[in-house]
Amino acid sequence: xxxxxxxxxxxxxxxxxxxxxxxxxxxxxxxxxxxxxxxxxxxxxxxxxxxxxxxxxxxxxxxxxxxxxxxxxxxxxxxxxxxxxxxxxxxxxxxxxxxxxxxxxxxxxxxxxxxxxxxxxxxxxxxxxxxxxxxxxxxxxxxxxxxxxxxxxxxxxxxxxxxxxxxxxxxxxxxxxxxxxxxxxxxxxxxxxxxxxxxxxxxxxxxxxxxxxxxxxxxxxxxxxxxxxxxxxxxxxxxxxxxxxxxxxxxxxxxxxxxxxxxxxxxxxxxxxxxxxxxxxxxxxxxxxxxxxxxxxxxxxxxxxxxxxxxxxxxxxxxxxxxxxxxxxxxxxxxxxxxxxxxxxxxxxxxxxxxxxxxxxxxxxxxxxxxxxxxxxxxxxxxxxxxxxxxxxxxxxxxxxxxxxxxxxxxxxxxxxxxxxxxxxxxxxxxx
Amino acid sequence: xxxxxxxxxxxxxxxxxxxxxxxxxxxxxxxxxxxxxxxxxxxxxxxxxxxxxxxxxxxxxxxxxxxxxxxxxxxxxxxxxxxxxxxxxxxxxxxxxxxxxxxxxxxxxxxxxxxxxxxxxxxxxxxxxxxxxxxxxxxxxxxxxxxxxxxxxxxxxxxxxxxxxxxxxxxxxxxxxxxxxxxxxxxxxxxxxxxxxxxxxxxxxxxxxxxxxxxxxxxxxxxxxxxxxxxxxxxxxxxxxxxxxxxxxxxxxxxxxxxxxxxxxxxxxxxxxxxxxxxxxxxxxxxxxxxxxxxxxxxxxxxxxxxxxxxxxxxxxx
Amino acid sequence: xxxxxxxxxxxxxxxxxxxxxxxxxxxxxxxxxxxxxxxxxxxxxxxxxxxxxxxxxxxxxxxxxxxxxxxxxxxxxxxxxxxxxxxxxxxxxxxxxxxxxxxxxxxxxxxxxxxxxxxxxxxxxxxxxxxxxxxxxxxxxxxxxxxxxxxxxxxxxxxxxxxxxxxxxxxxxxxxxxxxx
Numbered sequence: 001x002x003x004x005x006x007x008x009x010x011x012x013x014x015x016x017x018x019x020x021x022x023x024x025x026x027x028x029x030x031x032x033x034x035x036x037x038x039x040x041x042x043x044x045x046x047x048x049x050x051x052x053x054x055x056x057x058x059x060x061x062x063x064x065x066x067x068x069x070x071x072x073x074x075x076x077x078x079x080x081x082x083x084x085x086x087x088x089x090x091x092x093x094x095x096x097x098x099x100x101x102x103x104x105x106x107x108x109x110x111x112x113x114x115x116x117x118x119x120x121x122x123x124x125x126x127x128x129x130x131x132x133x134x135x136x137x138x139x140x141x142x143x144x145x146x147x148x149x150x151x152x153x154x155x156x157x158x159x160x161x162x163x164x165x166x167x168x169x170x171x172x173x174x175x176x177x178x179x180x181x182x183x184x185x186x187x188x189x190x191x192x193x194x195x196x197x198x199x200x201x202x203x204x205x206x207x208x209x210x211x212x213x214x215x216x217x218x219x220x221x222x223x224x225x226x227x228x229x230x231x232x233x234x235x236x237x238x239x240x241x242x243x244x245x246x247x248x249x250x251x252x253x254x255x256x257x258x259x260x261x262x263x264x265x266x267x268x269x270x271x272x273x274x275x276x277x278x279x280x281x282x283x284x285x286x287x288x289x290x291x292x293x294x295x296x297x298x299x300x301x302x303x304x305x306x307x308x309x310x311x312x313x314x315x316x317x318x319x320x321x322x323x324x325x326x327x328x329x330x331x332x333x334x335x336x337x338x339x340x341x342x343x344x345x346x347x348x349x350x351x352x353x354x355x356x357x358x359x360x361x362x363x364x365x366x367x368x369x370x371x372x373x374x375x376x377x378x379x380x381x382x383x384x385x386x387x388x389x390x391x392x393x394x395x396x397x398x399x400x401x402x403x404x405x406x407x408x409x410x411x412x413x414x415x416x417x418x419x420x421x422x423x424x425x426x427x428x429x430x431x432x
Numbered sequence: 433x434x435x436x437x438x439x440x441x442x443x444x445x446x447x448x449x450x451x452x453x454x455x456x457x458x459x460x461x462x463x464x465x466x467x468x469x470x471x472x473x474x475x476x477x478x479x480x481x482x483x484x485x486x487x488x489x490x491x492x493x494x495x496x497x498x499x500x501x502x503x504x505x506x507x508x509x510x511x512x513x514x515x516x517x518x519x520x521x522x523x524x525x526x527x528x529x530x531x532x533x534x535x536x537x538x539x540x541x542x543x544x545x546x547x548x549x550x551x552x553x554x555x556x557x558x559x560x561x562x563x564x565x566x567x568x569x570x571x572x573x574x575x576x577x578x579x580x581x582x583x584x585x586x587x588x589x590x591x592x593x594x595x596x597x598x599x600x601x602x603x604x605x606x607x608x609x610x611x612x613x614x615x616x617x618x619x620x621x622x623x624x625x626x627x628x629x630x631x632x633x634x635x636x637x638x639x640x641x642x643x644x645x646x647x648x649x650x651x652x653x654x655x656x657x658x659x660x661x662x663x664x665x666x667x668x669x670x671x672x673x674x675x676x677x678x679x680x681x682x683x684x685x686x687x688x689x690x691x692x693x694x695x696x697x698x699x700x701x702x703x704x705x706x707x708x709x710x711x712x713x714x715x716x717x718x719x720x721x722x723x724x725x726x727x728x729x730x731x732x733x734x735x736x737x738x739x740x741x742x743x744x745x746x747x748x749x750x
Numbered sequence: 751x752x753x754x755x756x757x758x759x760x761x762x763x764x765x766x767x768x769x770x771x772x773x774x775x776x777x778x779x780x781x782x783x784x785x786x787x788x789x790x791x792x793x794x795x796x797x798x799x800x801x802x803x804x805x806x807x808x809x810x811x812x813x814x815x816x817x818x819x820x821x822x823x824x825x826x827x828x829x830x831x832x833x834x835x836x837x838x839x840x841x842x843x844x845x846x847x848x849x850x851x852x853x854x855x856x857x858x859x860x861x862x863x864x865x866x867x868x869x870x871x872x873x874x875x876x877x878x879x880x881x882x883x884x885x886x887x888x889x890x891x892x893x894x895x896x897x898x899x900x901x902x903x904x905x906x907x908x909x910x911x912x913x914x915x916x917x918x919x920x921x922x923x924x925x926x927x928x929x930x931x
Contacts (some may be wrong), residue, residue, distance in 0.1 A: 020573065119625070183671075187540075190632055191632065191633040192634075192635060193633065193635035194631070194633055195631035195632065195633035195634050195637075196440075196608070196633070197540055197564060197610060198540040198541075198561075198562050198563035198605060199540050199541070199542065199562075199563075199564075200562030201631075201633075203632070208607065235738060267548070268540070268541030268542075268544050268545050269545075309517065312517065312519055313517050313518055313519070314518055314537070314539035314541065314542050314545065315539060315540065315541045315545075316539040316540065316541075316562065317537075317539060341618070430509055433832075450835065453834070455821070455834050456835040456836070456837065456838075457835075459837070459838060460822075460838075463871070463872065463873055464874075468822045468823070468870065468872070469822070469823055470821075470822040470823070470827065498822075675872040677853040705837070705891075739824075739837070742832055743830075745828065745832055745833070746827065746828070746830065746831050746832030747832070
């Protein structure tokens with residue numbers, strides 16, 4: 001294990017080029033680096049604080065055919081992530097201290113990324129009884145985020161109780177906003193395309209009505225609420241209004257909701273089937289603007305791996321979800337940075353600092369790139385244009401909607417406490 | 433024409449060609465020997481994931497009259513119990529040497545996926561996919577209308593005709609296929625349905641929408657009225673039903689003798705079948721001399737013969 | 751020889767001769783039905799029918815002349831772009847026990863006539879089938895012969911014989927083109 005190295009000449013936060021030295025997993029002044037320190041030529045590369053994903057599906061325990069904590073960790077490292085939050089919709093569901101501790105220890109054992117388990121809000125995700133969130137918060141996994149993701153916490157009373165309950169341990173409820181009654185049998189966004197294709201629609205109001213309800217509930221009981229995968233104009237407007245009212249709401253957007261529209265469904269290729277669905281161009285535009293102006297606080301991947309038999313079938317029979325850990329940076333660069341809507345420093349804010357703050361892991365992650373801080377670092381090559389080829393991904397699953405598309409850049413090195421968890425082949429030599 | 437997946441892809445020339453070819457095919461069905469050797473040696477597979485004896489028999493008759501070999505493949509499975517995958521089924525058919533696959537499936541888009549999935553080399557003919565498209569139904573409907581409503585029909589479309597389609601538009605592949613085809617052939621379309629059964633995203637469709645059959649009859653003269661089958665399960669009231677009760681539906685949208693009398697004399701009454709006598713259409717209307725419902729079935733064979741001929745003969749299909 | 755082989759008067763004389771030969775061979779016009787093979791066999795059949803009608807009393811040139819589309823009986827459908835199917839029209843009493851005279855413009859490999867014989871078989875059982883052609887250009891690939899020929903034109907395989915008829919092309923001519931030097 002290399003104990004000392006210098007990242008030379010990278011543009012820190014995409015701004016001025018500078019050398020950054022790391023010794024024993026901590027950033028030190030360059031002058032203090034030993035002469036034996038390995039030198040990495042990072043000319044033209046961008047250095048960001050290690051990325052933090054608030055929304056990842058690792059599938060283990062239960063669906064190891066789609067992904068394991070190990071393959072998911074590797075995929076995360078390749079994508080530039082140093083911390084991920086594993087959703088609770090596993091089998092068994094992560095609704096007890098036992099399951100979350102299992103996931104947490106396995107993540108530590110593999111050691112490629114810090115895995116923070118998310119606890120279920122309700123037992124078995126059934127939406128009927130609150131799970132023992134206190135026990136999960138006090139476990140070794142130190143759970144702070146709670147979500148029934150996959151499913152909406154639909155009963156307003158259960159949602160209210162959950163919002164109130166998590167206050168005692170500074171937790172936050174992450175809501176998958178979807179009115180279950182309005183979306184029975186839904187296959188794609190309800191609009192002009194669904195009318196033509198003969199697929200049951202998922203109307204925007206089914207998301208917006210829950211977002212509205214939950215920001216008002218959070219305001220009423222004085223709690224935080226985090227809205228997952230925001231996808232519509234209306235949802236962005238509601239969150240903006242809620243923030244203006246001082247309500248403690250945060251929101252995330254996925255790379256695919258920043259990039260793809262419901263027109264992709266015309267091919268009936270289930271790679272484009274996701275929940276919430278891909279929406280209209282107006283919705284995508286609103287989500288981009290919301291991310292740029294801070295209404296939407298972070299980018300989260302909602303990395304949802306599925307085995308090929310769950311995607312290589314009829315649209316109606318296919319599972320919802322797309323992989324995202326290994327393509328997120330490229331999408332965000334393409335849509336937000338290269339278009340001028342955001343800077344790399346903004347990217348650091350929405351993909352590292354703010355997610356860590358929401359996840360209550362700021363004492364370890366999302367730290368500034370400064371002397372004394374732990375060396376969780378992501379080195380990005382913004383000129384590494386490449387064609388997305390899911391067969392080369394570290395994820396066990398291949399369900400990426402970007403296959404064949406060209407992305408402008410990618411992570412070329414990821415460091416977790418100074419240990420390189422991913423190195424592009426051209427940098428491997430330095431650490432040999 | 434490599435595939436027939438939907439009417440939205442048909443140009444006016446292609447649509448008229450199919451109708452004209454169907455006319456010739458229908459003529460051969462008047463002979464004593466109704467069989468032609470044209471598709472001898474070709475294999476047509478009827479791949480039905482959804483029960484439909486009438487449509488399957490129609491396609492089987494069409495293929496056999498052209499001397500093609502017919503294989504019937506009844507696949508199991510639904511969105512709940514997946515059964516053998518579409519991909520595996522397609523690979524099996526390819527190995528069996530299917531020149532054309534006629535597919536009827538419960539999932540919208542299944543025919544498109546079969547045609548473009550890269551598993552099959554042959555032609556794909558959509559016999560109805562979910563609530564998406566049913567092109568041969570629309571073609572036989574257009575053929576029937578042309579026979580009754582257009583003088584010297586060969587080479588012509590349906591220009592200037594006004595067609596009313598009545599019923600559950602939201603869930604109807606017949607309606608979707610007809611809207612495209614009728615518009616391509618120059619007809620005007622009015623959809624008649626309660627608001628709950630009209631798709632939200634219907635804005636760009638080139639149609640008029642009316643929420644009552646009486647109101648539609650008050651409007652511009654109708655040349656053909658197409659009654660769609662309404663599913664009782666959708667009308668059971670309460671919960672997620674689209675309509676309070678079957679009785680209220682019949683009162684507001686059913687075609688009975690009184691409403692039939694308000695149609696112009698030349699107007700024809702159509703229905704893709706099977707009918708719910710007494711619900712969307714009364715027995716009086718269904719059995720009246722203006723009803724061409726039985727003829728639609730016979731025309732179905734000729735239209736399907738035309739479709740198979742145009743898909744399977746010709747060097748571009750080798 | 752290339753260029754126009756037959757002009758309007760030549761074609762007319764050939765058809766007149768064929769009409770008389772048909773009557774001579776069959777001892778009159780009773781039971782005769784002319785079936786033209788579309789496209790150009792049809793106007794030729796109609797002209798022959800008209801000529802027969804001027805000579806034979808009671809021969810209804812319209813009723814006794816029809817069209818026989820053979821597209822669906824061709825043996826080469828898969829080697830060419832999809833063909834449009836033409837109309838088949840028969841006399842109202844059908845062709846059972848009739849003397850069917852198939853009429854076509856150019857007689858070449860014989861495959862068209864083979865298809866026509868299959869088509870005839872499926873629409874009825876004539877007493878006999880005879881073949882009248884305006885031009886026989888040789889190069890038979892099947893053992894089929896014509897009973898009545900307007901003109902024999904020996905050709906090389908690479909040459910083309912095109913027939914123009916006023917009803918379709920605006921003029922009457924038989925034109926030979928192509929060939930290797």
